Amino acid sequence: MLLHDFTQGDIGAFERIFRQFQGQVYGWIVRIVRNPAAAEDLTLEVFWRIYRARARFDPQRSFTAWARRIATNAAMDYLKSAPREVLLDESAPALKSPSTKSGIDLALVQQALHALPAKFRVVAILALVEETPYAEIAEATGLPMNTVKSRVFRAVRMLRKKLTRLGIQP
Amino acid sequence: MNTPDHDLRALLKNAVAPIADTELKRDLWPHMLNKLNQRPMRVSRLDWVLVALSLTGCLLFPRIILALLFHL
Numbered sequence: 001m002l003l004h005d006f007t008q009g010d011i012g013a014f015e016r017i018f019r020q021f022q023g024q025v026y027g028w029i030v031r032i033v034r035n036p037a038a039a040e041d042l043t044l045e046v047f048w049r050i051y052r053a054r055a056r057f058d059p060q061r062s063f064t065a066w067a068r069r070i071a072t073n074a075a076m077d078y079l080k081s082a083p084r085e086v087l088l089d090e091s092a093p094a095l096k097s098p099s100t101k102s103g104i105d106l107a108l109v110q111q112a113l114h115a116l117p118a119k120f121r122v123v124a125i126l127a128l129v130e131e132t133p134y135a136e137i138a139e140a141t142g143l144p145m146n147t148v149k150s151r152v153f154r155a156v157r158m159l160r161k162k163l164t165r166l167g168i169q170p
Numbered sequence: 171m172n173t174p175d176h177d178l179r180a181l182l183k184n185a186v187a188p189i190a191d192t193e194l195k196r197d198l199w200p201h202m203l204n205k206l207n208q209r210p211m212r213v214s215r216l217d218w219v220l221v222a223l224s225l226t227g228c229l230l231f232p233r234i235i236l237a238l239l240f241h242l
Contacts, residue, residue, distance in 0.1 A: 011206075018199055027192035034189060043194070044201055051206065109185035128179050129186050156175050159182075168181075 003059035014054070017063070018047055024064065025071050028140070031130050032075040032122055033082075042078055046071045065139055072122070072140045079118040104168055112162040116155055123148055124155035 005013035025046055030039035049070050050057075057066060116124060122141070126132040127148075134152075138145045163169070227234050 015199060015203075018202055019197070022198050023194045026194040026198075030192050031189050034186070036195075040194075040198060043198055044205055047202055048205055104181065104184075106185040109181055113182065113186060124182075125186070128175070128182050130188050156178060159178060163181075 003057070003063060007054050007057050007059055009054065014051060021063070021067055022047070025067055028068055028071050029075050031132075032072070032125060033078055034125070038078060038082070042071070042074050046074050049074065068140045069142050072142075076118050076122055079121060108166045108168060109163065112159055112166060112168075115162060116158055120151055120155040120158060123151045124159065127152045128156070 002013050002016060006017055022043060026039055026043045029042045029046070030036055033039055033042065046067065050067060053070075057063075113121065113124065123137060126137050126140075127134065134145055134148050137143075138148045141148065143151075224238070228238070
């Protein structure tokens with residue numbers, strides 16, 4: 001009933017949906033963009049897109065899945081347009097201790113990751129860093145599972161190549 | 171999980187730590203409401219084309235103005 005009212009443009013229904021799902025949407029986006037302030041802005045952008053597309057939403061389907069897909073697209077747009085340096089999470093331990101015990105400069109590893117094209121960076125961050133299951137990534141990106149696996153594989157290959165060029169052998 | 175990518179995964183996690191705190195710290199609804207109220211009304215491209223065509227028509231054939239006024 002709530003979702004049905006929302007699709008009819010009921011602003012009260014939209015407010016309840018927003019309050020119920022804003023945390024989930026933010027939590028998903030911040031894992032991808034790794035910047036809390038940007039994630040808040042993107043959460044608003046996602047709900048703006050959701051509000052605009054309300055008439056196309058089928059209330060019988062999962063709102064969470066729909067919202068997550070829109071959130072992933074918005075995060076991907078952000079990664080494509082944002083300057084590389086703002087994507088670094090300032091709270092990451094890497095910036096406090098810039099090298100591993102074996103002497104690998106972690107800033108170079110970050111550089112290699114951020115040099116990946118957005119569509120590969122998203123799956124690399126989700127699969128390799130956040131350990132998100134492939135099925136969940138597939139649902140969020142709207143890609144078949146095999147495409148997700150293939151993108152992770154290609155991201156790994158590109159990362160190894162870039163790291164090797166930077167003198168790092170993982 | 172000891173996959174062939176295990177070392178790379180470990181290295182990435184060292185460089186880009188998994189986000190520990192994914193909790194939203196404040197209610198964003200007031201900002202959303204502002205955004206909804208501030209978005210200007212968008213005029214479609216088709217409307218702009220029609221306006222441009224009408225103006226061009228009036229400039230080229232001034233008698234059209236009388237016809238337009240008659241229909242208003």
